[in-house]
Amino acid sequence: MPHSVDRRQALRQGALFIGAVGALSLSGEARADAQASPIQQCPPPTKLPLQPEFPTSPPDALPEPVRRNLETAMRAAIKVVSPAPRFRGFGAVLVNVDDGRIVAEAKGGDGPGTNHAELNVLRNFGLLHPDGEALQKTVLVTTAEPCPMCATCAIFSRVAGVAYGTSLEFLIGHPPTRMPIRISMPQVVATGPLPNMPVVGGVLHEETDPLFM
Known part of the structure:
Protein backbone atom coordinates (compact mmCIF):
# COMPACT_ATOMS: atom_id res chain seq x y z
CA MET A 1 0.00 0.00 0.00
CA PRO A 2 2.72 2.60 0.84
CA HIS A 3 4.36 1.85 -2.51
CA SER A 4 1.06 2.62 -4.27
CA VAL A 5 0.75 5.97 -2.46
CA ASP A 6 4.35 6.85 -3.31
CA ARG A 7 3.70 6.02 -6.96
CA ARG A 8 0.63 8.28 -7.09
CA GLN A 9 2.58 11.10 -5.45
CA ALA A 10 5.39 10.68 -7.97
CA LEU A 11 2.94 10.75 -10.87
CA ARG A 12 1.28 13.89 -9.52
CA GLN A 13 4.64 15.60 -9.08
CA GLY A 14 5.63 14.58 -12.60
CA ALA A 15 2.38 15.95 -14.01
CA LEU A 16 2.86 19.25 -12.18
CA PHE A 17 6.40 19.52 -13.50
CA ILE A 18 5.31 18.83 -17.09
CA GLY A 19 2.44 21.31 -16.75
CA ALA A 20 4.80 23.99 -15.46
CA VAL A 21 7.23 23.41 -18.32
CA GLY A 22 4.36 23.54 -20.81
CA ALA A 23 3.05 26.79 -19.34
CA LEU A 24 6.48 28.40 -19.56
CA SER A 25 6.80 27.22 -23.15
CA LEU A 26 3.40 28.63 -24.11
CA SER A 27 4.26 31.89 -22.34
CA GLY A 28 7.43 32.17 -24.40
CA GLU A 29 5.57 31.40 -27.61
CA ALA A 30 2.93 34.00 -26.78
CA ARG A 31 5.59 36.65 -26.25
CA ALA A 32 7.26 35.71 -29.52
CA ASP A 33 3.94 35.87 -31.36
CA ALA A 34 3.20 39.28 -29.87
CA GLN A 35 6.49 40.58 -31.23
CA ALA A 36 6.00 39.08 -34.69
CA SER A 37 4.19 40.81 -37.51
CA PRO A 38 0.86 39.39 -38.82
CA ILE A 39 2.59 38.10 -41.95
CA GLN A 40 5.23 36.32 -39.86
CA GLN A 41 2.50 34.59 -37.85
CA CYS A 42 0.96 33.04 -40.98
CA PRO A 43 2.09 29.46 -41.59
CA PRO A 44 3.54 28.38 -44.92
CA PRO A 45 1.10 26.96 -47.47
CA THR A 46 1.61 23.29 -46.64
CA LYS A 47 -0.91 20.49 -46.39
CA LEU A 48 -2.91 20.06 -43.21
CA PRO A 49 -1.56 17.40 -40.86
CA LEU A 50 -3.62 14.23 -40.63
Whole structure:
Protein backbone atom coordinates (compact mmCIF):
# COMPACT_ATOMS: atom_id res chain seq x y z
CA MET A 1 0.00 0.00 0.00
CA PRO A 2 2.72 2.60 0.84
CA HIS A 3 4.36 1.85 -2.51
CA SER A 4 1.06 2.62 -4.27
CA VAL A 5 0.75 5.97 -2.46
CA ASP A 6 4.35 6.85 -3.31
CA ARG A 7 3.70 6.02 -6.96
CA ARG A 8 0.63 8.28 -7.09
CA GLN A 9 2.58 11.10 -5.45
CA ALA A 10 5.39 10.68 -7.97
CA LEU A 11 2.94 10.75 -10.87
CA ARG A 12 1.28 13.89 -9.52
CA GLN A 13 4.64 15.60 -9.08
CA GLY A 14 5.63 14.58 -12.60
CA ALA A 15 2.38 15.95 -14.01
CA LEU A 16 2.86 19.25 -12.18
CA PHE A 17 6.40 19.52 -13.50
CA ILE A 18 5.31 18.83 -17.09
CA GLY A 19 2.44 21.31 -16.75
CA ALA A 20 4.80 23.99 -15.46
CA VAL A 21 7.23 23.41 -18.32
CA GLY A 22 4.36 23.54 -20.81
CA ALA A 23 3.05 26.79 -19.34
CA LEU A 24 6.48 28.40 -19.56
CA SER A 25 6.80 27.22 -23.15
CA LEU A 26 3.40 28.63 -24.11
CA SER A 27 4.26 31.89 -22.34
CA GLY A 28 7.43 32.17 -24.40
CA GLU A 29 5.57 31.40 -27.61
CA ALA A 30 2.93 34.00 -26.78
CA ARG A 31 5.59 36.65 -26.25
CA ALA A 32 7.26 35.71 -29.52
CA ASP A 33 3.94 35.87 -31.36
CA ALA A 34 3.20 39.28 -29.87
CA GLN A 35 6.49 40.58 -31.23
CA ALA A 36 6.00 39.08 -34.69
CA SER A 37 4.19 40.81 -37.51
CA PRO A 38 0.86 39.39 -38.82
CA ILE A 39 2.59 38.10 -41.95
CA GLN A 40 5.23 36.32 -39.86
CA GLN A 41 2.50 34.59 -37.85
CA CYS A 42 0.96 33.04 -40.98
CA PRO A 43 2.09 29.46 -41.59
CA PRO A 44 3.54 28.38 -44.92
CA PRO A 45 1.10 26.96 -47.47
CA THR A 46 1.61 23.29 -46.64
CA LYS A 47 -0.91 20.49 -46.39
CA LEU A 48 -2.91 20.06 -43.21
CA PRO A 49 -1.56 17.40 -40.86
CA LEU A 50 -3.62 14.23 -40.63
CA GLN A 51 -6.03 15.48 -43.28
CA PRO A 52 -6.09 12.14 -45.16
CA GLU A 53 -7.16 10.40 -41.96
CA PHE A 54 -10.12 12.77 -41.58
CA PRO A 55 -11.77 13.12 -44.99
CA THR A 56 -14.88 15.14 -45.76
CA SER A 57 -18.23 13.44 -46.36
CA PRO A 58 -19.93 12.88 -49.72
CA PRO A 59 -22.92 15.15 -50.49
CA ASP A 60 -25.21 12.11 -50.19
CA ALA A 61 -24.58 12.21 -46.44
CA LEU A 62 -26.75 15.32 -46.17
CA PRO A 63 -30.57 15.16 -45.98
CA GLU A 64 -32.14 15.06 -49.44
CA PRO A 65 -33.98 18.43 -49.19
CA VAL A 66 -30.68 20.09 -48.28
CA ARG A 67 -28.82 18.38 -51.14
CA ARG A 68 -31.48 19.55 -53.56
CA ASN A 69 -31.01 23.19 -52.55
CA LEU A 70 -27.33 23.07 -51.57
CA GLU A 71 -26.00 25.27 -54.37
CA THR A 72 -28.82 27.76 -53.81
CA ALA A 73 -27.93 27.87 -50.12
CA MET A 74 -24.24 28.39 -50.86
CA ARG A 75 -25.01 31.25 -53.23
CA ALA A 76 -27.18 32.77 -50.49
CA ALA A 77 -24.20 32.55 -48.12
CA ILE A 78 -22.08 34.28 -50.75
CA LYS A 79 -24.72 36.97 -51.19
CA VAL A 80 -24.68 37.67 -47.45
CA VAL A 81 -21.17 39.11 -47.81
CA SER A 82 -21.47 40.58 -51.32
CA PRO A 83 -19.73 42.75 -52.13
CA ALA A 84 -17.21 41.12 -49.80
CA PRO A 85 -14.25 43.03 -48.35
CA ARG A 86 -11.02 41.62 -49.73
CA PHE A 87 -10.01 38.36 -48.00
CA ARG A 88 -13.12 38.58 -45.76
CA GLY A 89 -15.83 36.67 -47.60
CA PHE A 90 -17.17 34.74 -44.61
CA GLY A 91 -20.91 34.17 -44.88
CA ALA A 92 -23.16 31.43 -43.53
CA VAL A 93 -26.77 30.25 -43.66
CA LEU A 94 -28.83 27.58 -41.94
CA VAL A 95 -30.94 25.26 -44.08
CA ASN A 96 -33.97 23.37 -42.79
CA VAL A 97 -33.58 19.62 -43.26
CA ASP A 98 -37.28 19.02 -43.96
CA ASP A 99 -37.82 21.34 -46.90
CA GLY A 100 -34.44 22.91 -47.77
CA ARG A 101 -35.53 26.42 -46.80
CA ILE A 102 -32.97 28.95 -45.62
CA VAL A 103 -34.03 29.90 -42.10
CA ALA A 104 -31.15 32.15 -40.99
CA GLU A 105 -28.11 33.96 -42.35
CA ALA A 106 -25.15 35.91 -40.99
CA LYS A 107 -21.70 37.14 -41.90
CA GLY A 108 -18.40 37.53 -40.12
CA GLY A 109 -16.57 40.79 -39.72
CA ASP A 110 -14.09 42.91 -37.85
CA GLY A 111 -14.11 43.47 -34.13
CA PRO A 112 -13.98 40.67 -31.56
CA GLY A 113 -12.17 37.51 -32.58
CA THR A 114 -15.44 35.61 -32.09
CA ASN A 115 -17.21 37.60 -34.82
CA HIS A 116 -17.35 34.61 -37.17
CA ALA A 117 -20.19 33.97 -39.61
CA GLU A 118 -20.87 30.42 -38.44
CA LEU A 119 -20.92 31.33 -34.76
CA ASN A 120 -23.14 34.36 -35.48
CA VAL A 121 -25.77 32.43 -37.43
CA LEU A 122 -25.89 29.60 -34.87
CA ARG A 123 -26.15 32.00 -31.96
CA ASN A 124 -28.75 34.28 -33.56
CA PHE A 125 -30.99 31.40 -34.62
CA GLY A 126 -30.48 29.66 -31.29
CA LEU A 127 -31.63 32.74 -29.38
CA LEU A 128 -34.88 32.68 -31.35
CA HIS A 129 -35.32 28.96 -30.63
CA PRO A 130 -33.88 28.39 -27.15
CA ASP A 131 -35.14 24.82 -26.85
CA GLY A 132 -32.44 23.76 -29.33
CA GLU A 133 -34.68 21.46 -31.35
CA ALA A 134 -34.92 23.83 -34.31
CA LEU A 135 -31.12 24.00 -34.60
CA GLN A 136 -30.92 20.23 -34.71
CA LYS A 137 -33.14 20.30 -37.81
CA THR A 138 -30.74 22.51 -39.79
CA VAL A 139 -27.58 22.14 -41.83
CA LEU A 140 -24.92 24.84 -41.60
CA VAL A 141 -23.79 26.06 -45.04
CA THR A 142 -20.81 28.40 -45.05
CA THR A 143 -18.50 29.95 -47.62
CA ALA A 144 -15.35 28.66 -45.89
CA GLU A 145 -14.43 25.67 -43.75
CA PRO A 146 -15.24 26.48 -40.13
CA CYS A 147 -12.36 27.08 -37.76
CA PRO A 148 -12.11 24.85 -34.65
CA MET A 149 -14.12 27.36 -32.60
CA CYS A 150 -17.02 27.43 -35.07
CA ALA A 151 -16.78 23.69 -35.69
CA THR A 152 -17.17 23.09 -31.97
CA CYS A 153 -20.16 25.46 -31.83
CA ALA A 154 -21.79 23.48 -34.65
CA ILE A 155 -21.22 20.26 -32.72
CA PHE A 156 -22.61 21.70 -29.49
CA SER A 157 -25.62 22.99 -31.45
CA ARG A 158 -26.08 19.44 -32.79
CA VAL A 159 -26.83 20.59 -36.31
CA ALA A 160 -27.59 17.83 -38.82
CA GLY A 161 -24.49 18.55 -40.89
CA VAL A 162 -22.15 21.16 -42.35
CA ALA A 163 -21.30 22.09 -45.92
CA TYR A 164 -18.59 24.58 -46.86
CA GLY A 165 -17.08 26.05 -50.00
CA THR A 166 -13.45 27.10 -49.56
CA SER A 167 -11.20 24.69 -47.69
CA LEU A 168 -9.01 25.53 -44.73
CA GLU A 169 -6.06 24.35 -46.79
CA PHE A 170 -6.85 27.03 -49.39
CA LEU A 171 -7.09 29.70 -46.68
CA ILE A 172 -3.73 28.65 -45.24
CA GLY A 173 -2.22 28.98 -48.70
CA HIS A 174 -3.35 32.61 -48.91
CA PRO A 175 -1.67 34.38 -45.97
CA PRO A 176 -3.69 37.61 -46.17
CA THR A 177 -6.64 35.69 -44.75
CA ARG A 178 -4.52 35.16 -41.61
CA MET A 179 -5.72 31.61 -40.94
CA PRO A 180 -2.97 30.17 -38.70
CA ILE A 181 -4.93 27.22 -37.26
CA ARG A 182 -4.36 23.92 -39.03
CA ILE A 183 -7.12 21.79 -37.50
CA SER A 184 -9.73 20.80 -40.08
CA MET A 185 -13.41 20.49 -39.23
CA PRO A 186 -13.47 16.72 -39.89
CA GLN A 187 -10.69 16.40 -37.31
CA VAL A 188 -12.74 18.33 -34.74
CA VAL A 189 -15.86 16.28 -35.47
CA ALA A 190 -13.97 12.98 -35.21
CA THR A 191 -12.93 13.79 -31.64
CA GLY A 192 -16.33 15.08 -30.50
CA PRO A 193 -19.63 13.58 -29.33
CA LEU A 194 -21.03 13.46 -32.89
CA PRO A 195 -18.28 11.68 -34.86
CA ASN A 196 -20.71 10.83 -37.67
CA MET A 197 -21.80 14.41 -38.35
CA PRO A 198 -21.50 14.90 -42.13
CA VAL A 199 -19.03 17.56 -43.25
CA VAL A 200 -19.22 18.20 -46.99
CA GLY A 201 -16.48 20.33 -48.52
CA GLY A 202 -15.80 22.12 -51.77
CA VAL A 203 -19.38 23.17 -52.55
CA LEU A 204 -19.15 25.78 -55.32
CA HIS A 205 -15.58 26.46 -54.22
CA GLU A 206 -14.88 28.01 -57.62
CA GLU A 207 -17.26 30.78 -56.54
CA THR A 208 -16.21 31.02 -52.90
CA ASP A 209 -12.42 30.85 -53.37
CA PRO A 210 -12.24 34.31 -55.00
CA LEU A 211 -13.77 35.78 -51.83
CA PHE A 212 -10.50 35.05 -50.05
CA MET A 213 -7.97 36.18 -52.63
